Amino acid sequence: MGSLAEIDWCDTPLVAPTPNTEVEREIRNHLGFPLNSIAYLVPVPWVAWTLATNMQQVAHISGRLTDLITLIVSMENSCRHCYGATRSILRLTGYSEKRISQLEEDLYQSELDERTLTALSFARKCARSDPRPDASDLAGLAGAGYSREAIAEVAYVATNACYSNRLATILAIPPNDIEQLEKNPLSRLLRPLVRVLLEKFITRAQRKNVSKFQPRAAQPGTPRLGGKLIDALHGSPTAPMLECILEECWQSPHLSRRTKALTFVVVAQALNCPVCTTEGRQLMELEGWRRDDIDHLLRYLSSDQLTPFEARFIHFARDTVNYKVPDIQYTARRFVAGLKKEEIIEICGLVALANWVARLSIILEQSR
Amino acid sequence: MNAVLPILLAVALVLLLAFLLVRARRRIGRLRAALNSASLELQQVQMAFHRFAPRRVVEEIIRQGISIHGERQEVSIMFVDIVGFTKLAERMEAEQLVEVLNGYFECMSLAISQHRGYVSKFIGDGLMALFGTPHSNRWHALDAVWAALAMRAALKDYNASLESRNLDPLEIGIGIHCGPVVAGVIGNQQLMEFTVIGDAVNTAARIEAQTRFHQVDILISQAIRQQLDEKFRVRELPPITVKGKREALTLFTVESYADRP
Numbered sequence: 091m092g093s094l095a096e097i098d099w100c101d102t103p104l105v106a107p108t109p110n111t112e113v114e115r116e117i118r119n120h121l122g123f124p125l126n127s128i129a130y131l132v133p134v135p136w137v138a139w140t141l142a143t144n145m146q147q148v149a150h151i152s153g154r155l156t157d158l159i160t161l162i163v164s165m166e167n168s169c170r171h172c173y174g175a176t177r178s179i180l181r182l183t184g185y186s187e188k189r190i191s192q193l194e195e196d197l198y199q200s201e202l203d204e205r206t207l208t209a210l211s212f213a214r215k216c217a218r219s220d221p222r223p224d225a226s227d228l229a230g231l232a233g234a235g236y237s238r239e240a241i242a243e244v245a246y247v248a249t250n251a252c253y254s255n256r257l258a259t260i261l262a263i264p265p266n267d268i269e270q271l272e273k274n275p276l277s278r279l280l281r282p283l284v285r286v287l288l289e290k291f292i293t294r295a296q297r298k299n300v301s302k303f304q305p306r307a308a309q310p311g312t313p314r315l316g317g318k319l320i321d322a323l324h325g326s327p328t329a330p331m332l333e334c335i336l337e338e339c340w341q342s343p344h345l346s347r348r349t350k351a352l353t354f355v356v357v358a359q360a361l362n363c364p365v366c367t368t369e370g371r372q373l374m375e376l377e378g379w380r381r382d383d384i385d386h387l388l389r390y391l392s393s394d395q396l397t398p399f400e401a402r403f404i405h406f407a408r409d410t411v412n413y414k415v416p417d418i419q420y421t422a423r424r425f426v427a428g429l430k431k432e433e434i435i436e437i438c439g440l441v442a443l444a445n446w447v448a449r450l451s452i453i454l455e456q457s458r
Numbered sequence: 459m460n461a462v463l464p465i466l467l468a469v470a471l472v473l474l475l476a477f478l479l480v481r482a483r484r485r486i487g488r489l490r491a492a493l494n495s496a497s498l499e500l501q502q503v504q505m506a507f508h509r510f511a512p513r514r515v516v517e518e519i520i521r522q523g524i525s526i527h528g529e530r531q532e533v534s535i536m537f538v539d540i541v542g543f544t545k546l547a548e549r550m551e552a553e554q555l556v557e558v559l560n561g562y563f564e565c566m567s568l569a570i571s572q573h574r575g576y577v578s579k580f581i582g583d584g585l586m587a588l589f590g591t592p593h594s595n596r597w598h599a600l601d602a603v604w605a606a607l608a609m610r611a612a613l614k615d616y617n618a619s620l621e622s623r624n625l626d627p628l629e630i631g632i633g634i635h636c637g638p639v640v641a642g643v644i645g646n647q648q649l650m651e652f653t654v655i656g657d658a659v660n661t662a663a664r665i666e667a668q669t670r671f672h673q674v675d676i677l678i679s680q681a682i683r684q685q686l687d688e689k690f691r692v693r694e695l696p697p698i699t700v701k702g703k704r705e706a707l708t709l710f711t712v713e714s715y716a717d718r719p
Binding site for chain 1: 571574593594595596597600685686687689717
């Protein structure tokens with residue numbers, strides 16, 4: 091964790107951008123403005139859409155709190171791309187440099203109220219997950235006046251930021267264009283106008299998110315990835331978003347379902363998430379794994395059932411749970427050598443999503 | 459004359475006020491710069507400290523001072539030492555010895571960190587590495603043994619480079635054990651370190667010392683052996699009594715691993 095200038099960030103992205111695609115145009119129309127990061131992701135549409143639509147449509151917490159959570163988590167994860175972008179959004183939407191610096195230097199010395207600080211502290215714990223937050227953290231949030239739905243949304247926003255941070259960090263996506271906009275003297279002069287426009291675009295994109303991510307009818311009795319989480323988020327606009335993202339990841343053709351189930355289980359085990367481990371195991375069984383083989387795999391991280399690629403991949407997936415930015419960017423380069431662009435992007439999206447889901451599962455502690 | 463005096467006084471007063479205002483602003487500017495610089499320095503110290511202790515520990519120290527409690531954790535502890543270092547030191551010039559040692563430590567540290575280990579301290583020509591702390595890791599024993607095998611391979615390459623310079627190759631002994639320890643920041647105001655204490659640490663050190671007796675490079679305890687699968691080729695050694703232990707220890711030497719992790 092350090093200030094923006096101190097983050098050690100690889101200058102060369104892991105994959106080259108793919109400009110002028112149909113998906114990029116669709117996303118630009120959806121958002122109302124271009125995002126430079128999208129060109130690095132469009133070969134795998136679900137990964138691109140997940141990053142593009144991370145302006146969460148929340149119903150129980152304020153937009154300001156979601157921005158602050160994203161800032162704190164991105165700073166915690168030292169994600170140059172997301173941290174810089176969120177910082178610029180806060181500046182453009184009225185936060186002074188002084189207030190942001192206070193937050194960066196010491197959360198507890200900032201001028202924020204106790205309620206907001208409790209939420210930010212919880213968000214930071216979700217980002218670290220070492221150890222993962224527990225029932226006492228949830229009780230702390232409830233004590234600060236957050237409803238059950240609001241707590242779920244705080245966790246959703248924090249863990250969604252973990253997704254974006256991992257994706258941008260592993261792929262070493264360059265800083266977001268919005269940083270240039272914020273530094274531009276003309277936009278500084280016209281800040282009130284820029285602020286109105288930006289808020290309008292974000293509100294419009296959030297409205298469009300609602301129509302894009304419609305709740306789906308679940309088939310009873312069929313194991314679903316993140317099924318319990320989606321149920322726990324019921325009543326929040328985030329539930330159909332997460333459901334849609336998980337389903338599209340599952341249907342995407344670049345990695346096998348077997349590999350996807352394996353990734354979810356290994357990351358869930360690394361993060362000590364029993365619910366996600368159980369769900370992942372069910373999916374592995376559907377993909378032909380025997381229970382004994384899964385037990386052996388989770389105990390010894392090896393199995394004769396693993397392909398040579400999977401045997402390497404599980405170790406890479408583990409490395410994405412706790413990392414230092416230069417290390418994970420270096421490890422990723424070694425791991426993806428020789429793979430296709432689509433596979434690389436899906437791998438990055440998959441490990442980021444597995445981290446998101448396993449961290450978010452803390453909200454299930456509320457249901458118990 | 460009567461009319462000029464008040465004007466002069468008023469002008470002088472305005473000038474004095476302007477002077478005081480400018481001086482105060484300059485002073486505030488200097489103070490702000492000093493404060494920013496101090497804050498930046500503090501951030502840098504905090505960042506440097508993050509490399510040696512978990513973030514939450516660093517934050518607790520900043521908020522509450524150094525009197526914090528340790529945490530009980532299950533970890534794997536590895537001790538590594540150069541065999542016959544004293545003789546080696548006698549044969550080499552001091553500068554050359556330092557260069558050889560630095561190169562050796564770099565190879566070993568890299569193999570350890572690539573397997574999620576953390577070099578806790580360098581002890582002369584040896585080192586102590588931890589797996590499972592500062593970040594919790596349920597597969598710490600596996601990682602420790604994979605790291606040991608990677609260290610063996612790294613040393614082989616390093617020795618090749620030493621031999622090409624007509625220098626003697628190095629031999630090492632690695633001892634690994636796992637068990638509960640107390641992890642935390644230990645020390646005083648002058649010298650603090652994030653480390654672990656407990657019987658498991660002493661046992662790991664004793665196991666490493668046995669590598670000379672058994673003439674093998676990697677020795678693991680029964681507790682570590684239980685966490686390895688059949689892909690590890692290990693050989694059981696006769697039980698041995700070590701200092702500080704009433705019961706004899708059953709040790710295993712690790713020969714190879716079927717897949718490369």
